[in-house]
Amino acid sequence: MKIKAIALNTFKEAIRDRILYLLLFFAAVCIIFSRLLALLTVGDRVKIIKDVGLTSLSLFGALMAILMGTGLVFKEIDKKTIYTIISKPIHRYQFLLGKFFGLVLTLFIMLLLMSFIFLALVFFHTFTIEWEMFVAILFIFFELCLITSVALLFSCFSTPILSSIFSLAFYLIGHTAWGLETLIKKIPPGLGKTLAQTLYHFLPDLENFNFKTEIVQHLDIPSEAFLYSILYGIFYTLFVLIIAVLVFRKRDFI
Amino acid sequence: MKIFKSEKDLSAIFLVVLLILSCGIFMSLKIKTDNISREKIPGSSIIYIPSGQYLKYATFGNSSLLADLIYIWAIQYYSDYTIPDMYEYLDHIFSIINELDPSYLDPYDVGAVIAAYEAGDLDLALKILDRGLERNPEQWLFPYLAGHYAQMINKDHKLAQEYYKKAMDIEGVPPIVRRLYADAIFKSMDYKRALQTWLEIYETAKDERVKKIASNHLYNIKATIDIKKINEAIEKFKERYGRYPMELSQLVRAGFLDSLPKDLDGKEYIYNSRTGEVKTPIIPWKR
Numbered sequence: 001m002k003i004k005a006i007a008l009n010t011f012k013e014a015i016r017d018r019i020l021y022l023l024l025f026f027a028a029v030c031i032i033f034s035r036l037l038a039l040l041t042v043g044d045r046v047k048i049i050k051d052v053g054l055t056s057l058s059l060f061g062a063l064m065a066i067l068m069g070t071g072l073v074f075k076e077i078d079k080k081t082i083y084t085i086i087s088k089p090i091h092r093y094q095f096l097l098g099k100f101f102g103l104v105l106t107l108f109i110m111l112l113l114m115s116f117i118f119l120a121l122v123f124f125h126t127f128t129i130e131w132e133m134f135v136a137i138l139f140i141f142f143e144l145c146l147i148t149s150v151a152l153l154f155s156c157f158s159t160p161i162l163s164s165i166f167s168l169a170f171y172l173i174g175h176t177a178w179g180l181e182t183l184i185k186k187i188p189p190g191l192g193k194t195l196a197q198t199l200y201h202f203l204p205d206l207e208n209f210n211f212k213t214e215i216v217q218h219l220d221i222p223s224e225a226f227l228y229s230i231l232y233g234i235f236y237t238l239f240v241l242i243i244a245v246l247v248f249r250k251r252d253f254i
Numbered sequence: 255m256k257i258f259k260s261e262k263d264l265s266a267i268f269l270v271v272l273l274i275l276s277c278g279i280f281m282s283l284k285i286k287t288d289n290i291s292r293e294k295i296p297g298s299s300i301i302y303i304p305s306g307q308y309l310k311y312a313t314f315g316n317s318s319l320l321a322d323l324i325y326i327w328a329i330q331y332y333s334d335y336t337i338p339d340m341y342e343y344l345d346h347i348f349s350i351i352n353e354l355d356p357s358y359l360d361p362y363d364v365g366a367v368i369a370a371y372e373a374g375d376l377d378l379a380l381k382i383l384d385r386g387l388e389r390n391p392e393q394w395l396f397p398y399l400a401g402h403y404a405q406m407i408n409k410d411h412k413l414a415q416e417y418y419k420k421a422m423d424i425e426g427v428p429p430i431v432r433r434l435y436a437d438a439i440f441k442s443m444d445y446k447r448a449l450q451t452w453l454e455i456y457e458t459a460k461d462e463r464v465k466k467i468a469s470n471h472l473y474n475i476k477a478t479i480d481i482k483k484i485n486e487a488i489e490k491f492k493e494r495y496g497r498y499p500m501e502l503s504q505l506v507r508a509g510f511l512d513s514l515p516k517d518l519d520g521k522e523y524i525y526n527s528r529t530g531e532v533k534t535p536i537i538p539w540k541r
Binding site for chain 2: 201202205208214219221222224225228229231232235236238239242243245246249
């Protein structure tokens with residue numbers, strides 16, 4: 001109940017944030033811009049609209065998660081409202097989870113709004129509702145949940161600017177870590193290779209949530225890929241949230 | 255107070271265990287997801303490339319960088335032979351790179367090589383090279399390559415001459431282009447002009463090696479002209495007497511030739527009276 005109350009409060013606070021609507025506006029512009037971009041291409045125009053649309057959803061969703069998530073705990077500390085909260089009979093993990101779920105709910109609503117614009121644009125071209133797009137959007141949502149947890153973690157001990165930079169770095173690493181595999185192949189067997197392999201498996205792989213290309217091109221996706229990706233998202237998010245709780249427990253506000 | 259502290263420690267231990275567990279689980283899930291092969295359409299990325307003319311505005315002054323990136327991508331794209339109809343957009347892709355960075359020379363060269371040798375489309379290769387020359391008029395390489403392709407692939411020696419001539423008009427062109435030009439004239443069977451051009455090359459040559467090359471070509475052209483003349487006389491002789499002459503001097507005695515031509519070294523041509531074949535006493539390139 002306590003988590004729910006904090007979550008709802010966080011949600012109410014988040015939807016009043018102007019930056020959210022600014023990002024929503026730019027996301028909508030980008031999605032609509034895909035129509036213009038499609039005119040300039042050679043080949044399938046709807047494909048361009050789908051690609052740009054899904055990328056906008058992912059990119060602006062990530063920006064929302066980062067820009068809002070990094071201020072979640074910091075704002076409470078900065079405005080000293082944290083004293084009122086932690087003086088109540090509430091565990092710190094409850095406070096953090098409440099903040100996390102509150103932002104996740106906000107992102108869910110925003111993703112729904114952006115998806116509506118995107119799917120309406122696709123419908124305008126194909127005159128069919130492409131339900132498989134929801135699969136890609138669902139995995140974008142899982143990615144956003146993980147990014148939110150990371151932003152929350154950095155928010156526990158750093159300023160919003162630094163937290164945003166760290167979270168953006170996490171996002172970039174998550175989408176480029178697959179490149180390490182090529183490096184690993186070239187490293188001779190030994191300690192270096194083992195370390196690189198461990199690092200490769202430890203670093204976030206946000207490409208696990210990227211089914212955009214397969215969905216747009218109607219490629220077969222093995223069902224276990226869905227299952228393992230969802231589990232991967234849940235456990236990685238849990239891992240980051242536990243670190244956030246451990247860090248937050250160590251903070252002394254008195 | 256003591257109990258409270260131990261409870262806090264216990265929850266901390268629980269969290270750390272959960273942390274290690276979740277870390278282990280997501281790492282093993284990562285290995286599992288890596289083992290799932292996900293289908294890809296080879297060459298599907300082609301669809302993302304709009305026209306270079308418009309793309310230039312979207313680069314915010316970084317068009318050279320984008321040209322580099324598309325060029326690198328194009329090399330990978332044309333290295334994957336599993337892509338169906340991969341050459342369909344060849345002109346489009348390279349025109350984008352050329353549009354984004356007109357002074358980037360490699361893409362003209364590489365695009366033309368792919369068009370000429372991989373796609374077997376000489377017209378496209380020449381189009382790319384023409385574009386290169388149009389935007390980089392100081393580059394003799396483009397007309398030189400165009401001439402080379404026209405000569406070697408299509409055996410279009412007249413077109414090759416035109417391109418070599420364009421290259422020769424550009425400052426800094428290496429002397430070999432002039433020699434290729436002379437060779438193209440010879441191969442288009444304009445022997446008189448070929449002789450004159452090779453003679454000029456011989457007279458203006460700055461080193462012995464080039465002089466020797468020009469001399470061999472002159473020998474070859476003269477021999478070709480002479481042998482053609484002798485063959486015509488032999489044909490006339492055969493028409494009249496129903497047989498080949500026993501020796502070439504019979505052609506002069508019978509009035510089919512004014513005098514018996516000799517090769518550039520002053521030696522007589524070798525004649526086979528059984529087959530009527532005339533050839534040079536030496537292979538021109540081994541003089």
